[in-house]
Amino acid sequence: MQAEDEPIKTSCTVAHQHCKCFDFLTDEQRALIEKNRVTVEFKKGEIIAKQGSFTSYVLMVCEGLAKVYFEDKDDTLILRIAAPGSLIGLTSLTKSSNVFHYSASAYVDTTVKLIDINTFRQLIGENGLFAAAIIDILGENSIQKNERFYCLTHRQSYGKLADLLLCLAGNIFRTQKFVLPLTRKELAELAGMSTESVIRTMKKFQDDKLITSNGKTIEIINPEGLLKICELG
Amino acid sequence: MQAEDEPIKTSCTVAHQHCKCFDFLTDEQRALIEKNRVTVEFKKGEIIAKQGSFTSYVLMVCEGLAKVYFEDKDDTLILRIAAPGSLIGLTSLTKSSNVFHYSASAYVDTTVKLIDINTFRQLIGENGLFAAAIIDILGENSIQKNERFYCLTHRQSYGKLADLLLCLAGNIFRTQKFVLPLTRKELAELAGMSTESVIRTMKKFQDDKLITSNGKTIEIINPEGLLKICELG
DNA sequence: CGCGAGCTTGACGTTGTTCAACTAGAGTGG
DNA sequence: CCACTCTAGTTGAACAACGTCAAGCTCGCG
Numbered sequence: 158m159q160a161e162d163e164p165i166k167t168s169c170t171v172a173h174q175h176c177k178c179f180d181f182l183t184d185e186q187r188a189l190i191e192k193n194r195v196t197v198e199f200k201k202g203e204i205i206a207k208q209g210s211f212t213s214y215v216l217m218v219c220e221g222l223a224k225v226y227f228e229d230k231d232d233t234l235i236l237r238i239a240a241p242g243s244l245i246g247l248t249s250l251t252k253s254s255n256v257f258h259y260s261a262s263a264y265v266d267t268t269v270k271l272i273d274i275n276t277f278r279q280l281i282g283e284n285g286l287f288a289a290a291i292i293d294i295l296g297e298n299s300i301q302k303n304e305r306f307y308c309l310t311h312r313q314s315y316g317k318l319a320d321l322l323l324c325l326a327g328n329i330f331r332t333q334k335f336v337l338p339l340t341r342k343e344l345a346e347l348a349g350m351s352t353e354s355v356i357r358t359m360k361k362f363q364d365d366k367l368i369t370s371n372g373k374t375i376e377i378i379n380p381e382g383l384l385k386i387c388e389l390g
Numbered sequence: 391m392q393a394e395d396e397p398i399k400t401s402c403t404v405a406h407q408h409c410k411c412f413d414f415l416t417d418e419q420r421a422l423i424e425k426n427r428v429t430v431e432f433k434k435g436e437i438i439a440k441q442g443s444f445t446s447y448v449l450m451v452c453e454g455l456a457k458v459y460f461e462d463k464d465d466t467l468i469l470r471i472a473a474p475g476s477l478i479g480l481t482s483l484t485k486s487s488n489v490f491h492y493s494a495s496a497y498v499d500t501t502v503k504l505i506d507i508n509t510f511r512q513l514i515g516e517n518g519l520f521a522a523a524i525i526d527i528l529g530e531n532s533i534q535k536n537e538r539f540y541c542l543t544h545r546q547s548y549g550k551l552a553d554l555l556l557c558l559a560g561n562i563f564r565t566q567k568f569v570l571p572l573t574r575k576e577l578a579e580l581a582g583m584s585t586e587s588v589i590r591t592m593k594k595f596q597d598d599k600l601i602t603s604n605g606k607t608i609e610i611i612n613p614e615g616l617l618k619i620c621e622l623g
Numbered sequence: 624c625g626c627g628a629g630c631t632t633g634a635c636g637t638t639g640t641t642c643a644a645c646t647a648g649a650g651t652g653g
Numbered sequence: 654c655c656a657c658t659c660t661a662g663t664t665g666a667a668c669a670a671c672g673t674c675a676a677g678c679t680c681g682c683g
Contacts, residue, residue, distance in 0.1 A: 227536045227537075227539070227540050229540055229544070230621070232544050234536075234539060234540045234543060234544060236536060236539075247525075247529065248529035248530075248532050248533055249529075250522075250525055250526070250529060251525075251526045251529050251530070252522075252526075253526075258532075258533045258536065259536065278522065281518060281521055281522050281525065282518030282519065282521070282522060283518060285514060285515030285516060285518070285521065286515065288514055288515070288518065288521035288522070288525070289483070289485075289511065289514050289515060289521070291525055292480075292483055292514065292521070292524055292525060292528065293483070293484045293485075293486075295525065295528040295529065295532065296480065296481035296482075296483060296484050296528065297481075297484065298532065299481050299491075299528065299531065299532060299535070300481055300491045302532070302535060302536075302539070303460045303467075303469060303491065303492065303535075304460075306460070306467060306469075306535070306539050306542075307460050307462055307467045309539075309543050310467060310542050310543060310582055311462070311465050311467060313670070313671085314670080314671070340628090340629065340630090341629075341630065341631090342629080342630095349543055350671080350672085351671070351672050351673075352629095352630085352631095353630095353631080353632085353671090353672075353673080354670095354671060354672075356630070356631060356632085357631090357632085357671095360631090360632095372630095372680095388463070546638070546639085547638080547639065573660095573661065573662090574661075574662065574663090575661080575662095583639075583640090584639070584640055584641080585661090585662085585663095586639085586640075586641080586663080586664085587638095587639060587640075589662070589663060589664085590639095590663090590664085593663090605662095
């Protein structure tokens with residue numbers, strides 16, 4: 158029940174809510190943004206942004222859930238989950254290379270605002286508070302990525318999955334019992350392990366009375382136990 | 391010999407040279423920075439910044455080589471190598487939590503400039519070009535970290551070490567033959583593998599005439615071969 | 624009712640870690 | 654100048670964790 162106020166702190170946080178940055182804009186500046194943005198709805202599974210393609214906007218997730226991932230050859234690495242309030246494409250603000258450096262796709266039906274990148278740049282230049290807020294967001298993303306990085310490289314499967322489940326419950330769905338809109342394969346991709354290992358590990362968690370899992374419905378019964386598993390590795 | 395102009399592009403780039411940001415300052419602003427910074431020399435092995443401690447400055451590496459790493463319990467994850475020109479501690483610019491989110495220590499004797507963090511914040515607020523440059527740096531760091539992240543999670547030991555060696559040659563030492571100031575253990579930590587595996591893999595690379603290694607001196611003979619190993623995994 | 628995607632299970636193989644032993648070289652003190 | 658010690662490097666063997674493969678299962682939907 159510790160949903161809103163004090164979520165269990167997991168190290169491999171996969172998502173982050175924010176977007177206070179627009180609060181620092183003047184009315185005029187906000188109007189400028191409004192004038193230079195469009196809203197787009199993506200269906201489940203559709204690609205929202207494609208790594209390597211030119212971009213002329215920054216994305217903001219309004220509703221839904223998106224997967225932000227890095228592609229290389231045939232393999233992919235999920236960088237984070239973008240929940241409502243997340244910005245995508247800030248790394249493309251660099252003047253030198255305005256391409257997407259990662260891809261994003263919709264886990265579920267997702268609505269996204271596309272904000273013109275030059276407007277974005279202009280506001281950074283003329284509004285120091287806005288710029289500082291963007292720097293904050295980049296910093297937070299960086300910190301979070303470090304933790305996910307650590308989790309995926311230093312923990313073994315039990316720890317990785319425990320961490321992911323706690324993160325989904327605490328940061329994405331904000332309740333201990335949720336209906337997962339992801340397949341086991343997608344869970345596996347998120348935890349950086351094979352589908353079969355996810356299944357086996359989930360079963361173990363069930364046997365140990367840490368969670369219950371009935372199809373897509375997952376409930377975390379013993380969060381402290383899961384947390385202990387995270388910490389042990 | 392393709393040192394300066396077109397280094398081989400490795401995916402697990404471990405370091406990044408930059409710091410054009412100060413070019414955008416006015417003379418006055420630069421003077422302000424000069425007034426609010428000190429220079430410190432760290433001996434090899436000394437801790438430059440400690441994760442979790444309060445900070446009142448941003449660091450800039452002037453000479454030497456620093457390890458930037460994330461700590462958790464007993465284990466550590468190296469985030470990047472900071473070569474001269476690298477800034478450390480940008481993620482602490484957030485008003486909310488001015489602590490270091492990672493540690494840094496000196497691989498070799500290293501001189502560092504400590505720049506007052508409030509001066510830094512002030513300049514971000516009043517100079518849009520400077521702010522944009524900082525955002526660029528954060529973005530570049532992020533992109534680079536993604537690649538390292540991918541490398542450490544998706545490649546196996548041959549690929550990881552090959553990538554690291556190419557990166558050291560191309561980005562840090564900028565020559566194909568260099569004297570490594572790191573132990574095998576430190577190499578292992580960088581590549582995310584065990585010391586023994588590093589040794590065995592290095593031996594294999596030697597047998598395959600990809601590198602020569604004599605104590606601390608390493609020469610890359612066949613960079614294309616190493617690159618191929620990276621790409622294969 | 625039958626098909627197919629997702630899920631589950633077991634067997635097996637591979638990678639890479641761990642442990643333990645051994646070597647080499649550098650620094651130290653008698 | 655020679656043991657002594659300590660660290661770094663190296664090697665081999667055993668083991669554990671996971672991924673892969675193959676097969677069967679289940680459930681929703683046409």
